[in-house]
Amino acid sequence: MSPDLLSVEGLRVGFRSADGGIVEAVRGVDFSVAPGEAVGIVGESGSGKSLSMLAVMRLLVAPARVTGGRVLFDGEDLLAADERRMRALRGRDIAMVFQDPQSSLNPALTIGRQITDVVRAHRGVSSAEARRIAAEALERVGIRDAGRRLASYPHEFSGGMRQRALIAMAIACRPRLLIADEPTTALDVTVQAQIVDLIAELRRELGLAVVFISHNLQLVAEIVDRVVVMYGGKVVEDGPVEAIELAPRHPYTSLLKACVPSLSGPVGPLTAIEGAPPRLGRLPIGCPFSPRCPDAIEPCLSEMPPLVTEAGHRSACWRPR
Amino acid sequence: MLRLVAGRIVSSIGTLLFVGLALFALTRSGPGSPARIVLGADATAEQIVQFEQAHGLDRPFLSQYAAWLGDVVRGDFGKSFVTGRNVATDIVSALPVTLSIVLFAFAIALVCGVGIGVLAALRPGGAFDRVSRFAAVLGLSIPAFWLGIVLIRFLAVDLRLLPPGGYFPLSAGLSLHLQSILMPSLSLAVYYIAVLARMTQASLQETLRGDYVRTARAMGLSSRQVVFYALVNALPPVINLAALSFGYMFGWALIIEQVFNIPGLSRALLNAISQRDFLLLQGIVFLFTAIFVFANLGADLINRVLDPRQRAAA
Numbered sequence: 001m002s003p004d005l006l007s008v009e010g011l012r013v014g015f016r017s018a019d020g021g022i023v024e025a026v027r028g029v030d031f032s033v034a035p036g037e038a039v040g041i042v043g044e045s046g047s048g049k050s051l052s053m054l055a056v057m058r059l060l061v062a063p064a065r066v067t068g069g070r071v072l073f074d075g076e077d078l079l080a081a082d083e084r085r086m087r088a089l090r091g092r093d094i095a096m097v098f099q100d101p102q103s104s105l106n107p108a109l110t111i112g113r114q115i116t117d118v119v120r121a122h123r124g125v126s127s128a129e130a131r132r133i134a135a136e137a138l139e140r141v142g143i144r145d146a147g148r149r150l151a152s153y154p155h156e157f158s159g160g161m162r163q164r165a166l167i168a169m170a171i172a173c174r175p176r177l178l179i180a181d182e183p184t185t186a187l188d189v190t191v192q193a194q195i196v197d198l199i200a201e202l203r204r205e206l207g208l209a210v211v212f213i214s215h216n217l218q219l220v221a222e223i224v225d226r227v228v229v230m231y232g233g234k235v236v237e238d239g240p241v242e243a244i245e246l247a248p249r250h251p252y253t254s255l256l257k258a259c260v261p262s263l264s265g266p267v268g269p270l271t272a273i274e275g276a277p278p279r280l281g282r283l284p285i286g287c288p289f290s291p292r293c294p295d296a297i298e299p300c301l302s303e304m305p306p307l308v309t310e311a312g313h314r315s316a317c318w319r320p321r
Numbered sequence: 322m323l324r325l326v327a328g329r330i331v332s333s334i335g336t337l338l339f340v341g342l343a344l345f346a347l348t349r350s351g352p353g354s355p356a357r358i359v360l361g362a363d364a365t366a367e368q369i370v371q372f373e374q375a376h377g378l379d380r381p382f383l384s385q386y387a388a389w390l391g392d393v394v395r396g397d398f399g400k401s402f403v404t405g406r407n408v409a410t411d412i413v414s415a416l417p418v419t420l421s422i423v424l425f426a427f428a429i430a431l432v433c434g435v436g437i438g439v440l441a442a443l444r445p446g447g448a449f450d451r452v453s454r455f456a457a458v459l460g461l462s463i464p465a466f467w468l469g470i471v472l473i474r475f476l477a478v479d480l481r482l483l484p485p486g487g488y489f490p491l492s493a494g495l496s497l498h499l500q501s502i503l504m505p506s507l508s509l510a511v512y513y514i515a516v517l518a519r520m521t522q523a524s525l526q527e528t529l530r531g532d533y534v535r536t537a538r539a540m541g542l543s544s545r546q547v548v549f550y551a552l553v554n555a556l557p558p559v560i561n562l563a564a565l566s567f568g569y570m571f572g573w574a575l576i577i578e579q580v581f582n583i584p585g586l587s588r589a590l591l592n593a594i595s596q597r598d599f600l601l602l603q604g605i606v607f608l609f610t611a612i613f614v615f616a617n618l619g620a621d622l623i624n625r626v627l628d629p630r631q632r633a634a635a
Contacts, residue, residue: 057539059535059538059539061530086541087541087542087543088541089541090538090539090540090541091539091540091541091542092541095539095540096539097536097539098532098535098536098539100532103531103532103533104532104533104535104536105533105536106533106536106537106550106553106554107533107554107628107629107630108553108554108627108628108629109550109553110629117537117540117542117546118540118541118542121540121541121542121543121546122541153629153630155629155630166536169536169540170540
């Protein structure tokens with residue numbers, strides 16, 4: 001058995017299109033997460049990063065569906081598990097928080113009700129005990145006066161507090177894996193940093209493995225051990241965070257890095273990657289990044305480069321840097 | 322909260338006053354004086370003037386209205402010119418009949434409508450959804466009185482399961498009472514089952530797509546709880562529609578009562594119209610208006626309690 005906590009192998013997600021065909025948005029993604037490890041998944045909108053993780057959670061909504069691959073969690077194939085088994089795993093062993101804390105909490109129910117419902121779904125505890133656990137989780141995510149705050153409604157919380165409450169729901173049952181799908185994108189910059197710090201802290205304290213999905217390489221690099229870069233539904237690079245930071249092999253990764261202005265270096269013009277991400281169903285035959293790549297040569301356009309592993313660092317490029 | 326409720330109640334009363342005025346004007350603008358009806362075609366002009374004076378019909382319109390309103394506030398709907406009976410007594414004796422049919426129909430519509438809507442929303446495009454859509458179109462297009470006649474034909478005449486008409490009060494025994502109001506209530510309810518089912522289905526299908534529903538699923542909540550999470554947010558439009566339906570049902574109940582020969586308010590109202598019995602007519606219509614206005618007020622208040630954002634704002 002592999003020592004990985006989560007292992008995604010050849011995962012494919014497709015949409016049934018109007019003409020009956022299937023348009024693939026995730027096209028054979030492999031990566032793994034070791035127990036307690038933090039992995040960042042980075043890529044532009046439409047790269048397939050969120051879809052991949054929704055597929056892992058088995059939360060895809062029609063017309064999206066898994067069209068191939070395996071997802072092993074602690075050795076168990078989640079894609080073969082029944083819904084009952086998935087319900088037991090979700091929230092207890094794997095939890096996921098989403099992008100928009102504004103709409104991700106139920107506006108009609110108190111924060112306490114929403115956290116205790118999660119606790120009671122997974123543990124046969126009394127309601128008083130569930131409230132105690134909920135208050136403890138809320139306190140752990142840095143909400144002061146947690147016991148009293150259980151009675152608050154989501155609209156009485158700020159955006160950052162709502163995301164904290166969602167994280168409290170996610171960690172209340174002490175899962176082994178937390179998937180955070182762009183948890184800071186909808187928040188102010190100062191609050192973003194707090195949420196990132198909170199996730200890093202929870203990881204240390206609870207020994208959580210974390211998958212942090214973001215389009216911001218710089219932000220992710222602060223708390224993860226490893227970065228998986230996705231483009232056009234494929235993994236284009238995957239390596240230790242230091243290697244990705246210092247010596248990215250894929251041109252897309254280096255361009256992505258250049259997009260975030262440095263705070264310490266000289267002030268220069270903001271850079272952007274020319275062009276737009278490929279549209280679904282219109283993916284190039286070769287490397288998906290080739291139409292926008294400054295380094296593209298002939299084989300890039302006609303043939304998909306294989307993922308090559310070198311010293312624990314994978315990349316898929318005909319002309320690695 | 323209290324101030325808000327008070328505000329809504331005051332505005333509801335305002336609505337009632339206005340409707341009362343319009344009602345008063347309408348009854349009085351119709352042709353024919355009640356004096357002519359009561360005294361007969363042979364009455365002299367003098368007799369008619371005398372009758373009108375005796376009943377205050379010769380006074381200015383607004384002063385008649387003010388006097389009537391003043392009495393209504395004290396619970397006195399006046400004495401009928403025609404029958405000489407107390408209007409309030411007449412209404413109170415017929416109201417329970419109509420009320421029991423409407424309440425039963427409303428309960429059927431609420432339970433079946435919301436139930437069907439929820440089941441249909443769970444699997445959009447599924448077999449139940451498609452069948453319920455078809456049934457809803459059918460339910461919306463079948464007139465209640467026709468359905469009543471069909472029910473009488475099959476359930477009462479052919480199968481002899483239920484009495485074809487008439488009414489037994491609750492005091493005659495629960496079984497007899499229910500038997501007598503089952504067909505009328507069902508005929509009345511079908512349209513509203515369809516309306517409420519469609520609204521519930523549409524609203525729930527919308528909230529089931531919400532991010533908080535995805536969160537609930539991502540945290541491993543049971544399907545029943547996930548549906549509950551969506552339903553609490555799907556209910557407000559359903560509650561508003563239910564309140565409107567409740568008000569409309571009183572109107573339709575009048576026709577249903579005729580079909581099933583039930584001595585409810587319809588008989589009193591139709592008599593009042595044909596006999597120019599202004600006070601009885603005003604009393605019944607004013608009562609219906611009040612029910613309509615307060616049903617909507619109730620829906621408003623329930624929705625405020627359900628939505629913590631509105632509760633806090635109050």
